[in-house]
Amino acid sequence: MKKPYVKPSVTTRPLAKAKPHTPDASGLEDSRLVIADRLKALREQKNMSQGDIEKRTGLRRCYISRVENGHTVPAIETLEKMARALEVPIYALFYDGEKPPAALPKPKTTTAGWAVRSRCADAWQVP
Numbered sequence: 001m002k003k004p005y006v007k008p009s010v011t012t013r014p015l016a017k018a019k020p021h022t023p024d025a026s027g028l029e030d031s032r033l034v035i036a037d038r039l040k041a042l043r044e045q046k047n048m049s050q051g052d053i054e055k056r057t058g059l060r061r062c063y064i065s066r067v068e069n070g071h072t073v074p075a076i077e078t079l080e081k082m083a084r085a086l087e088v089p090i091y092a093l094f095y096d097g098e099k100p101p102a103a104l105p106k107p108k109t110t111t112a113g114w115a116v117r118s119r120c121a122d123a124w125q126v127p
Contacts, residue, residue: 036069
């Protein structure tokens with residue numbers, strides 16, 4: 001004889017409390033906020049709304065808002081779209097100045113073309 005179907009009882013558990021946000025030591029928090037602040041400042045400087053950026057990029061306005069408020073980090077392709085929509089070079093999203101920043105020196109490479117990183121310090125050295 002078959003057992004009748006018994007609906008399992010629904011148990012509820014308390015919702016997990018949101019953890020307070022703590023910036024990490026890697027500095028990503030700072031770079032995320034710099035990009036967010038620069039995007040918003042450039043957009044306002046050009047008297048554009050988030051809706052205007054939405055039309056030019058195809059990105060949703062709510063996503064643009066999340067980027068500008070530092071809640072999400074856009075991919076480089078997304079930053080390129082936003083720079084094109086704002087009609088600025090992409091470096092303008094990271095750097096506040098008229099000319100692009102000076103390039104960092106390239107790490108030294110071995111004859112095989114590989115760069116070697118020193119164990120002590122952040123310097124690149126040839127073995």
